Every structure is written in C-alpha cells, then in structure tokens.
Amino acid sequence: xxxxxxxTPQAEDFSAWYNEIVQQAELAGHTQVRGCMxxxxxxxxxxELIQAGLDARFKATGHxxxxxxxxxxxxxxxxEAEHVEGFAPETAIxxxxxxxxxxxxxxxxxxxxxxxxxxxxxxxxxxxxxxxLLNQWANVVRWELRTRPFLRTTEFLWQEGHTAHxxxxxxxxxxxxxxxxxxxxxxxxxxxxxxxxxKTESEKFAGAVRTYATEALMKDxxxxxxxxxxxxxxNFARAFDVRxxxxxxxxxxxxxxxxxxxxxxxxxxxxxxxxxTGLVLPPRLAPYQCVIVPIWRDEDQRTEVLEAGExxxxxxxxxxxxVRLDGREGMNPGAKYYEWERRGVPLRLEVGPRDVAAGQLxxxxxxxxxxxxxxxxxxxxxxxxxVPALLQSMxxxxxxxxxxxxxxxxxxxxxxxxxxxxxxxxxxxxxxTGWCGDEACENRVKEETKxxxxxLPDEEFRSAQPADRCLCGAxxxxxVVRARAY
Amino acid sequence: xxxxxxxTPQAEDFSAWYNEIVQQAELAGHTQVRGCMxxxxxxxxxxELIQAGLDARFKATGHxxxxxxxxxxxxxxxxEAEHVEGFAPETAIxxxxxxxxxxxxxxxxxxxxxxxxxxxxxxxxxxxxxxxLLNQWANVVRWELRTRPFLRTTEFLWQEGHTAHxxxxxxxxxxxxxxxxxxxxxxxxxxxxxxxxxKTESEKFAGAVRTYATEALMKDxxxxxxxxxxxxxxNFARAFDVRxxxxxxxxxxxxxxxxxxxxxxxxxxxxxxxxxTGLVLPPRLAPYQCVIVPIWRDEDQRTEVLEAGExxxxxxxxxxxxVRLDGREGMNPGAKYYEWERRGVPLRLEVGPRDVAAGQLxxxxxxxxxxxxxxxxxxxxxxxxxVPALLQSMxxxxxxxxxxxxxxxxxxxxxxxxxxxxxxxxxxxxxxTGWCGDEACENRVKEETKxxxxxLPDEEFRSAQPADRCLCGAxxxxxVVRARAY
Numbered sequence: 001x002x003x004x005x006x007x008t009p010q011a012e013d014f015s016a017w018y019n020e021i022v023q024q025a026e027l028a029g030h031t032q033v034r035g036c037m038x039x040x041x042x043x044x045x046x047x048e049l050i051q052a053g054l055d056a057r058f059k060a061t062g063h064x065x066x067x068x069x070x071x072x073x074x075x076x077x078x079x080e081a082e083h084v085e086g087f088a089p090e091t092a093i094x095x096x097x098x099x100x101x102x103x104x105x106x107x108x109x110x111x112x113x114x115x116x117x118x119x120x121x122x123x124x125x126x127x128x129x130x131x132x133l134l135n136q137w138a139n140v141v142r143w144e145l146r147t148r149p150f151l152r153t154t155e156f157l158w159q160e161g162h163t164a165h166x167x168x169x170x171x172x173x174x175x176x177x178x179x180x181x182x183x184x185x186x187x188x189x190x191x192x193x194x195x196x197x198x199k200t201e202s203e204k205f206a207g208a209v210r211t212y213a214t215e216a217l218m219k220d221x222x223x224x225x226x227x228x229x230x231x232x233x234x235n236f237a238r239a240f241d242v243r244x245x246x247x248x249x250x251x252x253x254x255x256x257x258x259x260x261x262x263x264x265x266x267x268x269x270x271x272x273x274x275x276x277t278g279l280v281l282p283p284r285l286a287p288y289q290c291v292i293v294p295i296w297r298d299e300d301q302r303t304e305v306l307e308a309g310e311x312x313x314x315x316x317x318x319x320x321x322x323v324r325l326d327g328r329e330g331m332n333p334g335a336k337y338y339e340w341e342r343r344g345v346p347l348r349l350e351v352g353p354r355d356v357a358a359g360q361l362x363x364x365x366x367x368x369x370x371x372x373x374x375x376x377x378x379x380x381x382x383x384x385x386x387v388p389a390l391l392q393s394m395x396x397x398x399x400x401x402x403x404x405x406x407x408x409x410x411x412x413x414x415x416x417x418x419x420x421x422x423x424x425x426x427x428x429x430x431x432x433t434g435w436c437g438d439e440a441c442e443n444r445v446k447e448e449t450k451x452x453x454x455x456l457p458d459e460e461f462r463s464a465q466p467a468d469r470c471l472c473g474a475x476x477x478x479x480v481v482r483a484r485a486y
Numbered sequence: 487x488x489x490x491x492x493x494t495p496q497a498e499d500f501s502a503w504y505n506e507i508v509q510q511a512e513l514a515g516h517t518q519v520r521g522c523m524x525x526x527x528x529x530x531x532x533x534e535l536i537q538a539g540l541d542a543r544f545k546a547t548g549h550x551x552x553x554x555x556x557x558x559x560x561x562x563x564x565x566e567a568e569h570v571e572g573f574a575p576e577t578a579i580x581x582x583x584x585x586x587x588x589x590x591x592x593x594x595x596x597x598x599x600x601x602x603x604x605x606x607x608x609x610x611x612x613x614x615x616x617x618x619l620l621n622q623w624a625n626v627v628r629w630e631l632r633t634r635p636f637l638r639t640t641e642f643l644w645q646e647g648h649t650a651h652x653x654x655x656x657x658x659x660x661x662x663x664x665x666x667x668x669x670x671x672x673x674x675x676x677x678x679x680x681x682x683x684x685k686t687e688s689e690k691f692a693g694a695v696r697t698y699a700t701e702a703l704m705k706d707x708x709x710x711x712x713x714x715x716x717x718x719x720x721n722f723a724r725a726f727d728v729r730x731x732x733x734x735x736x737x738x739x740x741x742x743x744x745x746x747x748x749x750x751x752x753x754x755x756x757x758x759x760x761x762x763t764g765l766v767l768p769p770r771l772a773p774y775q776c777v778i779v780p781i782w783r784d785e786d787q788r789t790e791v792l793e794a795g796e797x798x799x800x801x802x803x804x805x806x807x808x809v810r811l812d813g814r815e816g817m818n819p820g821a822k823y824y825e826w827e828r829r830g831v832p833l834r835l836e837v838g839p840r841d842v843a844a845g846q847l848x849x850x851x852x853x854x855x856x857x858x859x860x861x862x863x864x865x866x867x868x869x870x871x872x873v874p875a876l877l878q879s880m881x882x883x884x885x886x887x888x889x890x891x892x893x894x895x896x897x898x899x900x901x902x903x904x905x906x907x908x909x910x911x912x913x914x915x916x917x918x919t920g921w922c923g924d925e926a927c928e929n930r931v932k933e934e935t936k937x938x939x940x941x942l943p944d945e946e947f948r949s950a951q952p953a954d955r956c957l958c959g960a961x962x963x964x965x966v967v968r969a970r971a972y
Contacts, residue, residue: 031601033557033559036555065527066526067530069517069641092582095580096591097578097579098576098578099574106519108580118518119517143583143584155556155557
C-alpha cells in the first residue's frame with residue numbers, strides 16, 4: 001500500500017520516499033532561506049522527546065547546561081589551525097550590525113570549541129576546578145552546498161558537550177563514556193542498534209586527536225553517522241591557553257573533549273524504521289503513542305462513542321500514555337487511520353457502538369512482528385495497564401527487528417575489491433573488511449566505490465575471524481567497517 | 487553584612503550591586519563579543535526552571551512548539567513598514583557565507599513575525615485550520631548600544647508565541663490570555679507581583695495594534711517590563727498575504743498575535759528579591775532549594791556527619807526537593823554558608839555531631855518574614871515532609887513580602903508635575919497619575935523626568951479615585967502608571 005496514496009515506495013526511490021514522508025507527516029518544510037528548514041510541531045515534539053531523554057542522561061553523568069554566544073570574532077576561529085581549515089569554508093559571516101560595518105567580522109558558530117575555551121579558561125585555576133563538565137543546547141550554522149531536511153541543513157539544532165580534565169586518561173574515559181551514553185540512548189529510546197568505533201584520521205573531527213562515532217543502518221542499507229565523541233587532547237587548551245595548577249603546583253594544559261548529536265537524529269529515526277505506509281515511531285519518542293478513533297453513523301452513536309473515547313483518553317493519560325482522541329468531524333474513520341499510520345503513531349484504539357456495548361476498544365498496532373496479532377480487543381477497564389505494557393513490548397520488538405535487519409545486512413570477512421563493489425553497488429549494508437592503514441588506499445576505495453570507512457569497530461563488534469588482508473591485497477593492520485553513507 | 491565581603495550595598499550603588507552579584511553568584515559573564523554574555527550553569531539552571539514552568543503553561547493552553555530559521559532575507563523584513571522601522575537599526579546582517587558574498591544579505595532574527603508568517607501561511611487553508619497556536623524557544627539578536635547582563639544583551643534567549651485566529655475578538659482574547667499566563671507565572675513561580683495593562687501608542691511593539699505588558703517593581707524602585715503580549719491585528723497577515731477561507735467561502739486575512747518573555751526574567755528575579763547578602767531565589771526556581779552543610783572537626787566526626795548528610799540528601803531527593811550535599815574538603819562551614827547565601831539558596835541544613843546524636847538537622851532560612859524564626863531544628867525522620875512544607879511557605883512569604891513592598895512604594899492620585907518629579911527623583915516606585923492622552927505631553931514628561939508611562943493599568947489595578955487631570959493640567963482621559971524603568 002502507500003504508493004496508491006501518494007507515497008513513493010522505498011524500493012522504487014528511497015530518496016523520494018524520504019522527502020515525501022518529511023512533508024506528509026508534517027515533520028519539516030522548506031523556507032525562503034536556502035538550506036534552512038522549519039521544524040513543524042510534530043517534528044519538533046520528537047526533538048523535545050529526544051532532548052528530554054538525552055538531557056536526563058547528561059545530568060545523570062554529572063554535566064551541567066550553559067549557554068555561550070552565537071558569534072565568535074573571526075580572529076578567534078583562526079587560533080586552532082586544523083580546526084579553522086575544517087570549518088572556514090562552511091561559515092556564515094556577519095559584517096554589518098546596527099547599521100554600521102563591524103570593525104571585526106563575526107562568525108556564526110559552526111561549533112563552539114573556539115567560543116567556549118577562551119571563556120571557560122577563566123573559570124579554571126587549579127585541579128580542584130576540574131573536571132569541567134558542560135553541555136549546550138543550541139543552533140549552529142554550516143553553509144552546506146547540498147542540503148536535505150534533518151540530514152544536512154544550513155542551520156541545525158544540536159547539543160554540544162564540552163569538558164576539561166586533568167589527565168589524558170580522564171579525557172579519553174569521558175570521550176568513551178559519552179559515546180556509550182549515545183549508544184544506549186539510540187538503542188533504548190530510538191530502538192536503533194548502532195555500531196561504535198573510531199574514525200580514521202581522514203574522517204575525524206577537525207582539531208581532534210581521536211573521534212569516535214555511532215553508526216546506524218538505514219532501510220536503504222546506507223550507513224548514517226548518528227553521533228560523535230571527540231578526544232581533543234590538548235589542542236584547544238594550547239590554542240586558547242587553558243591551564244590549571246596541579247597538586248604539585250605545576251601549570252599544565254587541560255585535556256578536553258567534545259561530543260554532539262543533532263536534529264539529524266530525526267532523519268535517522270525516519271530512515272531506520274519507516275516503511276511504505278509512512279513513518280514508524282518507537283513508542284518512547286512518539287508525540288502520540290496512542291490515538292483513539294471513535295466510529296459512529298448517527299448522532300446517538302456519536303455521543304456514545306465520544307464518551308467512551310474520552311473515558312479511555314483520561315484513563316490512558318493518567319497512566320502516563322501520550323494519547324490523543326481524534327474526534328474530528330467531517331472525516332471518516334478510514335481517513336483518520338490513514339493519517340495516523342502515515343504519521344507513525346504506534347497504536348490506534350478504535351471504538352464503535354458494538355465495542356461500547358462490549359466494554360472494550362480494539363487496538364491496532366502500527367507494526368507487528370512476524371506472526372504477531374495486529375488487532376486485539378482490550379477491555380476498557382484494563383487500558384491503563386494493557387496499553388503501557390503493549391507499548392513497552394512494541395518498543396522492544398522494534399529494536400529486535402532493527403537488529404535482525406542489521407545482522408542480515410552485515411557482510412564479514414570480505415577481502416576482494418570485486419566482492420566489495422558487488423555488495424555496495426548491490427544490496428548495500430555494513431561490510432567488514434581488512435585495511436592496510438594507508439590513507440591513500442582509503443581514498444582510492446572511496447573514489448571507486450563511494451563507500452567509506454565508517455569506523456574501526458570496537459572490540460565487541462569485530463569479527464571472530466577478521467580478514468587478514470586489505471581490499472588492496474596488502475596485509476591488514478585492523479578490521480574496518482565500510483559502507484556507503486549519508 | 488555583605489559589604490565587608492566585597493558586595494556593594496544596594497543603597498550605595500544598586501547598579502554596582504547588580505553587576506557584582508551576577509558575577510559572584512556565577513550567573514553570567516562577559517565574552518569576547520561586545521554585548522554577548524555567557525550564561526553560566528547556575529544561571530542557566532534558573533532559565534531551565536523558568537522554561538519548564540512556562541512551557542507547561544503554554545502546552546496546557548493548547549500551544550505547540552516549533553522551530554523556524556535563524557535568518558530571514560532582508561527583503562522579507564521590508565514587507566511590514568512599521569515593523570521594519572522598529573527593528574532595522576538593531577539588526578545584524580550576514581553578507582558572506584561559504585567563502586562567497588551572498589546575493590541577498592540575511593538578517594539574523596530580532597524577532598520572528600517576518601519569518602513565521604511567510605511559512606505558516608501555507609499551512610492555513612480554511613477556518614478549520616484555525617487557530618494556529620505556536621511557540622518557539624530561540625535565540626534572537628538585537629544590536630543594542632548599551633548592554634547589561636540579562637537586562638539588555640545583543641543576543642538573548644526567549645520564547646516567542648505566534649498565533650493566528652479567525653476573528654479580531656479571538657486574537658484579542660488570546661493576547662489577554664497569554665498576558666494572564668505570564669502574570670500567573672510571575673506571581674506563583676517567581677514570587678513577583680506584577681501590574682498589567684496596555685502600552686501607549688509610542689511604547690507599543692512595532693507592528694502591533696495593541697501591546698499589553700506585565701510590569702514589576704525592582705528593589706531600587708524602578709520598574710521592569712517583564713513580558714509583553716501583542717495583538718497584531720491583520721498587519722502581518724496583510725504584509726505576508728496570510729488568508730483563510732471562511733465558512734461562507736470568503737477569503738479573509740487572519741488575525742495574529744505574538745507574545746514573549748526572555749532571559750531578562752533572570753535579571754528581574756535578581757533585582758526583585760536580592761539583598762545586601764546576595765541573591766534571594768524563590769524556592770520554585772532555585773537550582774538548589776536546599777543545601778546540606780556537614781560540620782566536623784576530626785575524621786570520626788566527618789564520617790558520621792557525612793553519613794547523616796547523605797541520608798538527609800537521599801530523603802529530600804526522594805521527596806522531590808532539589809538538594810545538594812556540600813561535602814567539600816578544605817573549606818570551613820562558614821565559607822560554605824557564605825557562598826550559598828550569596829547564591830540565594832532558600833534553605834540550609836546544618837548537621838554537626840551533636841545534631842547526629844539528637845537525630846536532627848538545623849534548618850536556616852535565607853529569608854525570614856518579620857518576627858519569624860530563622861533557625862529551626864528538624865528531626866531527621868521528618869525532613870521529607872517538613873522541608874517541602876517549609877519551602878512552600880517561604881515561596882508564599884516571598885510573594886507576600888514583595889507585594890507589601892510594592893504597595894508601600896506605590897503612589898496614587900498624583901496630579902502635579904512637581905510632586906511627581908519629587909517622587910521619581912526621590913524614593914521612586916509606581917506613580918499613578920492622570921494623562922491627557924497626548925503623545926507630545928507623554929514625551930515631554932519622559933524627557934524632563936526620565937519616567938515613562940509603563941501602562942494604562944487594567945481595571946483591577948486602577949485607583950478608586952483616579953486623578954482627573956494630567957500632569958500638564960489638562961483633563962485626564964484615563965489613569966496611567968508612570969515610573970523610571972529598566
């Protein structure tokens with residue numbers, strides 16, 4: 001279904017499907033400013049739920065939120081050479097303000113390392129002031145040439161963690177801890193299994209010593225980098241002279257980290273779970289977890305089913321379910337089913353006159369595991385326990401399904417470039433291969449196949465018997481995961 | 487006290503006191519970019535609590551959050567002439583991006599009416615799509631010449647509500663409803679009583695038909711405009727061609743509103759309640775409502791009091807109290823008392839060896855009404871009920887105190903310019919006078935006394951016997967509230 005109702009099937013044109021579902025589910029829209037999107041209320045509500053889930057985890061790991069300026073003087077960006085080269089081509093510059101030309105142009109933040117450290121350095125005197133554990137929720141601007149809603153936009157919303165530590169080991173530990181926080185959030189809230197690992201030198205963040213990432217597999221079998229965590233070593237501390245006094249009275253540069261996820265996660269959600277009917281949302285991040293659709297033919301029935309619907313709504317809200325009663329007039333139930341399925345609501349509760357008589361509502365799931373029942377009546381008195389339990393098991397089933405999909409589309413031990421090319425140009429997916437460690441070879445494979453090294457995978461993801469040769473035939477220095485990616 | 491510890495007394499120099507407390511309580515700091523502040527974690531936590539309180543009220547009144555772009559094309563701002571004149575002198579302009587000059591410069595939003603309506607117009611077809619009830623949490627930029635942390639900064643954080651309605655009456659009702667939401671929030675969460683009323687033509691928002699405001703009285707007896715709510719009539723609908731089809735099939739322009747409060751509210755909190763000891767925070771908005779300070783002399787005592795402190799912390803956290811156990815070493819209890827008093831924590835709980843033996847903690851309030859007990863022992867087993875109750879009564883007492891202060895500093899029925907001048911140049915406060923309705927007279931009084939008409943007060947605030955003449959001697963057309971203001 002779906003295609004007859006104006007949604008291109010995924011298999012036909014995944015990219016068209018994506019653009020259509022973003023519009024039709026009212027997640028986002030285009031604006032007058034090239035590459036800037038508007039995030040519509042339904043899309044923004046998903047972002048609020050993502051924010052709440054992440055923010056609680058950041059606070060639980062000791063981080064505090066703060067807010068730093070939108071602008072930085074152009075000269076400040078020039079302090080960290082590698083960082084500058086990474087971001088200069090993408091920046092937006094304010095040259096005039098208050099009807100006059102500025103003495104020094106201001107850069108709209110593409111990220112905030114060069115804003116934060118010149119400020120926070122004054123908060124740090126001794127080892128007692130460390131660690132500094134900050135996070136910021138903010139908008140940033142990167143002047144991208146090709147943009148797509150959520151995936152790559154000129155302005156986007158994100159969080160950026162920035163921390164300072166007294167030792168290299170502590171900075172590394174923090175970098176890894178936050179990668180773990182992202183991974184756990186993506187699995188448990190987004191129902192999206194991710195691979196974790198380290199980026200190659202050519203793919204790492206400009207200014208970082210080491211970049212780690214979480215990589216998810218989309219429904220078209222392309223990879224998507226969903227979050228990154230950077231160990232910045234002493235690079236920014238040196239550039240901005242951020243020192244602390246050690247217990248021994250020495251003055252040392254701090255060790256810093258940064259880590260971020262963005263509204264790109266909404267794009268990941270769409271492409272990790274969506275199908276030809278439309279969006280599929282994990283219950284934990286669904287603006288409405290459950291929509292009640294009353295069914296009536298005449299005025300008497302209308303009163304009766306709306307009353308039953310309202311009772312159900314009250315019971316579910318009291319049980320902590322995000323629920324909506326869709327009592328719109330002049331719209332038949334089928335049209336409502338269609339709309340909420342397209343918008344990915346996990347559970348629909350139908351209530352008609354016969355259901356009222358039987359003291360029940362009929363639940364219909366947006367997605368069902370193989371062999372499961374899509375429809376099931378629930379006694380009205382049991383809604384407050386049955387629906388949360390059903391949503392919880394749907395959350396788990398969605399993750400299990402995504403995990404099975406990923407396993408089915410993971411290829412291990414690939415050693416020949418030909419086989420590799422056949423996979424990435426054919427079914428796609430994650431391809432585990434060897435790597436000689438040479439950046440020139442990495443670039444050559446990328447140019448020839450449009451597939452990149454996503455990560456040097458963390459131990460638990462590595463193959464029991466990894467390939468001992470790179471795709472170029474040279475001995476492998478370690479296993480890598482390659483894929484075409486967003 | 488206070489002045490011997492480096493805080494200028496309010497009576498000596500209120501402005502110096504303000505700047506010092508912003509720094510010393512670690513609320514905000516200066517940055518490299520003129521007029522842009524950094525909001526430090528303690529200040530930002532207050533903002534998060536303000537956001538949570540307001541956001542719940544916005545959602546309860548049917549509003550949804552969304553996110554619109556940071557930039558608007560310069561030509562879009564030019565569409566609403568009055569609005570443009572209001573904001574053009576204050577805007578920051580992006581002329582270059584991605585290493586090239588832009589074809590059309592972009593304005594960094596000073597407010598979003600001219601961004602939102604060209605987008606939302608496509609979401610509205612018929613009366614069924616109305617009302618549109620939106621809110622946005624965002625940063626905005628206004629190039630102010632003279633800036634002060636929280637009160638007036640080049641970049642600030644705020645929320646901006648934007649709504650569209652099918653009739654003038656509905657738009658007016660919404661404008662007043664949100665003014666009421668602000669007033670209720672300010673009273674019940676900020677413990678800050680406010681006057682409400684309408685702005686004069688010369689003080690209203692550029693592009694509005696009517697602007698309403700909440701006005702609070704600060705400790706130096708100057709007024710502060712804390713929130714505004716604008717009935718925009720059809721001005722923006724006309725400028726951006728936002729129409730809807732009525733039930734009768736006609737095409738009409740919508741009626742719109744906008745309303746906002748900003749990080750300025752943190753400045754209001756500071757100046758409404760602070761004293762010579764430092765910040766005074768209402769319990770509902772305090773990052774820590776309660777700080778536990780353990781007191782020890784030797785290692786045995788330390789173990790014992792820290793354990794009691796930790797038990798108290800757990801009990802209070804379980805009771806929903808935002809609590810911190812200050813177990814820092816190398817810092818005596820007095821220094822901790824001093825720091826948390828300066829930072830406005832409502833309640834301190836001291837626990838020493840004798841308290842442990844007696845199974846109690848000693849509560850010390852940050853502020854106490856006339857004749858009340860500042861110190862009181864609380865049995866350890868009763869913390870979970872006693873502390874929330876104490877915080878609740880402190881919240882109410884703070885509001886009562888502020889209300890009494892305002893009444894004591896409100897002057898009614900003033901008719902002569904001389905008396906008026908003596909008040910505003912002397913004690914200050916809200917001065918209720920008559921007004922002839924003439925803008926030239928309004929401006930003359932403003933120039934001569936630096937006091938402005940704050941509002942044409944809502945009925946419940948008006949004097950039983952209002953002055954029948956303006957300060958100029960001409961007959962009054964209605965009572966006004968005048969004051970020197972921030």
